[in-house]
Amino acid sequence: MRALKSRIDDSTFELNLAPMLDIIVSIIPMLLLxxxxTRITVIDTPVPQAVEQAVAAANEKNKDLIQVRMAVAKNRNVQITIVDHGQSKDYEVAALNAKTDLDGLYKQVLAIKKDYPDVFRVELNPExxxxxxxxVAVMDSVRTTKSSDKKVVFTDSTTGKPVETNLLLPDIIFGNVAGG
Amino acid sequence: MALGRRRGMGKYIDKRVASTFKIQITSMVDMFVILLVFLLKSYSTSPVNINPSDQLTLPASSSTKDPTEVLKMVVSKTGIFVDDKKVVDLKDGALATGDVDSNDTQFIRALYSELDEQVKKSRTIASQNSELEFDGKVIMQAERSLPYDILRKVMYTSMMAGYSDVKIAVMLKE
Known part of the structure; x- marks a missing residue:
């Protein structure tokens, strides 16, 4: 009986929280500083290393053969021009409520990528x-596929193996900067 | 009478329990732990810290690429700044006629002079330190409502000065 009483006494103790509090009080000012x-990022090409090389090779291969140009007009209509071995095709995404139809643009780019899976560079020409x-919104909508959509599969020209990626047209250059 | 009263007080003081007491800190620790978790979540691990000024609203983007330590350029409605130094005055986001070259309307002379100085400085450092090299990268923080016209002029001038890799700073869309 005495042993049981002693055990009950042992099981009740007060946790000494003072050292823990000391640590927390030291860490909090450092973290507050x-x-x-608001996280600031930059617009660039977030490409994994293996895919990056394949994309670079694909870009180099298609440099003069296939070109994708995208013009954003002042009325927010977007005109996509694809020059494929000298032949040009035009697609137009009309503005929606005086703003660029980003969903429509995404669907159009997704459809284009089915025909040209190894094209990653786009020349953007805003007015x-x-x-x-x-x-920036236009760049965002053509950069990657949405998580609900299927990934793009293209053949790596250096290894000949299929590569799966969520990138659509991540390599965006402003085509009309140097044009003056 | 007074002595009697003092004696009575002394009696009371003697009877008092020693003044040791414990503060109940459990709830305070709870609060601190919650605060700690929140701060750890918003802790920045990026080596480069960009603080946009109050007059500047950056565009929101889904890009998650962290900035690197390169030259910073700010284009606000009031002016163009290179490393926090104002080089060109803008009036509501527009350039004065005298700021652009008469032969090339895309060329901003004052901006070119400042960027050229920066290029010379970077090249001098690179010649002294083999680990550093001038790669022509610049981060442009620009007001989101500014038209492409002014940004194109800034990018064109940067390109002419040797900064051909212009990165646009954006606010991460959560």
């Missing part, structure tokens, strides 16, 4: 009055 509430936010 380095906290970021002078198009604001930056609209240009």
């Amino acid at each position: 380095s906290v970021v509430f 002078e009055s198009v604001p930056l936010e609209e240009i």
Whole structure:
């Protein structure tokens, strides 16, 4: 009976939280100093290494043969021109409520990628009055596939093996900068 | 009488229990742990910290590429800044006629001079330190409502100065 009483006494103890509190109080000011509430990133090509080489090879191969140009007009219509071995095809995505139809543009680019899976570079030519936010939105909608859609499969020209990627047209260059 | 009262007080003080007490800190620790988890989630591991100014609203994008340590250029509605130094005045996002070259309307002379200085500085550093090299990269933080016209002029001038790899800074869309 005495042993049981002793055991009950042992099982009740107070946890000493003071050292833990000391650590937390030291860490919190450090974290508060380095906290970021808005993360700034840059628009670039987020390509994994293996895919990056295949994309670079595909871009090099198609440099003069297949070119994709995308013009954003001031009325927000987007015109996509594909020059395939000298023959040109045009697709137009009409504006929706005076804004670029981003969903329509994405669907159009997805359809184009079915015909040209190894094309990753697009020449973007916005008109002078198009604001930056609209240009960034266009770039976002043509960069990658949505998670609900199937990935793009293309053949790596160096290894001959099929490569699966969620990239559509990630290599975006402003075509009309140097044009003056 | 007074002595009697003092004696009574002394009696009371003697009877008092030693003044040791424990603060109940469990709830405070709970609060700190919640705060710690929140701060750890928003902790930045990026070596480059870009703080956009109050007058600048960056466009939102889904791009997750972290910025690297390169030259920073800001294009706001009030001016063009290179490494926090104002080089060109803008009036509501528009350039004055005298700021552009008369023969080439895309060329911003003051911006070119500053960028050219930066190129010379970077090349001098690169010649002294073999680990560093001038790669012509620049991060452009631009106001989201600015038209492509001004951005094109900035990009064109940067390209002429040797900064051909212009990266557009954006705010990550959550």
